[in-house]
Amino acid sequence: MTVTPSALPDTVRDVYSSVEKRNPHEPEFLQAVREVLESIAPVLERYPQFVEGGILERLVEPERQILFRVPWVDDAGRLQVNRGFRVQFSSVLGPYKGGLRFHPSVNLSIIKFLGFEQIFKNALTGQGIGGAKGGSDFDPHGRSDAEAMRFCQSFMTELYRHLGEHTDVPAGDIGVGAREIGYLFGQYRKITNRHESGMFTGKGVQWGGAEVRTEATGYGAVFFAQQMLAVHGRSLDGLRVGVSGSGNVAIYAIEKAWQLGATPVTASDSSGYVVDHDGIDVALLRHVKEVERARIHEYAARRPSARFVEGARPWEVAVDIAIPAATQNELDLDDAQTLIANGVCAVSEGANMPSTPEAIAAFQGAGVLFGPGKAANAGGVATSALEMSQNAARQRWSFDDSERRLRSIMASVHDAAFDAAERYGHPGDYVIGANSAGFERVAHAMLAQGVI
Secondary structure, eight states: OOOOGGGSOHHHHHHHHHHHHHSTTOHHHHHHHHHHHHHOHHHHHHOHHHHHTTHHHHHTSOSEEEEEEEEEEOTTSOEEEEEEEEEEEEOSSSSEEEEEEEOTTOOHHHHHHHHHHHHHHHHHHTSOOOEEEEEESOOOTTOOHHHHHHHHHHHHHHHGGGOBTTTEEEEEOTTOOHHHHHHHHHHHHHHHTOOOGGGSOSOOGGGTOOTTTTTHHHHHHHHHHHHHHHHTTOOSTTOEEEEOOOSHHHHHHHHHHHHTTOEEOEEEETTEEEEETTOOOHHHHHIIIIISOOOTHHHHHHOTTEEEEETOOGGGSOOSEEEOOSOTTOBOHHHHHHHHHTTOOEEEOOSSSOBOHHHHHHHHHTTOEEEOHHHHTTHHHHHHHHHHHHHHHTOOOOHHHHHHHHHHHHHHHHHHHHHHHHHTTOTTOHHHHHHHHHHHHHHHHHHHHOOO
16 A cells, blocks of 8 residues: 555655655555554654654664575475565664564565564563564465474574574564474574573473463453453443454454453454354364364354355454454455444454554544554563563463463553543544554654664
């Protein structure tokens, strides 16, 4: 999506023009930059020193971009070559922090948009972590354990030199689960001859991982929805929830929605979606997707109350709460209008930038509570930072204690976004609030540390 500079406030128009000229074929990155720049004009008016200090010009340019080839051999003995990425955007608040995504769609634009979003998301958590993202166009689905291991070892053989617990701390994302994290960490340990538990998060709990890390992003998106409703004196009890996706974020959003009294009724993958009016059976969904690695229609085949809709998205189902938890730009204007017509009252983004700008405008125009991903899905990276703390102190926290900390952080993230929206004259606008609150923290630190 290309946005003309004239659509932007005067204070940021030239910056966006420069970004567009330098990154002409990166639509996802341009979309992410545009959303932030549109939101923070009031902050720049209050703090002219941010403009004078060139904060925006520096912030939209990554501190470091790493691209490399990843050669590996498949089980048939054939040489395969993929492309690897790590974009380290900002380390002003702490070591770079952000996941690795393995998916055929991965390209530089997607990694840069994710890394840029990560700056503000991480700042909102208050955990002292910078923003980065990485990954590869390698597809782990259908690959044997041996193939995944060989790929991960080749990937880490190049990337390891740019990582470290005080430099850059990756985690998982789409396509990078416990299997891949184990192989990546093992190769890092082998090459460096150091057992830096804190240089990778999302590890197995048996070897340094944190309780609730797997569940954190999904749980956090539901906690954020709960906080938005609470402002208006409402709860999740008795509400119908629509969730897209069927990975970690979706599964644990469904699980937490059940626990808080709601009824989650949808899940999806790239083949279509299932609707289960009795409520999604979490155990069955987890078995189908995590154990069998099967398509979502297998859920409906084994669940009499469920129906599979091929080639469609779940937003045509009438729900009270929507949690898009699959991928970027999965929920467009038509989907938003359908949800609004069916009475949706809140949207909490579990994925990164899953709603198009037109969809967001429609939700906000209709008075739907809208929690943007950089706030609503911050639970994953927040718990990753907690994992880093545990590793540094050689401690283990219980599941209940970790979940309590997660809930507290999500309440703080909500309040930071809510308060910033009020402070800058846009009450209830969590997009402006989240972007402004995160930007303030980063910008003040950049000014304090000089031009670097």
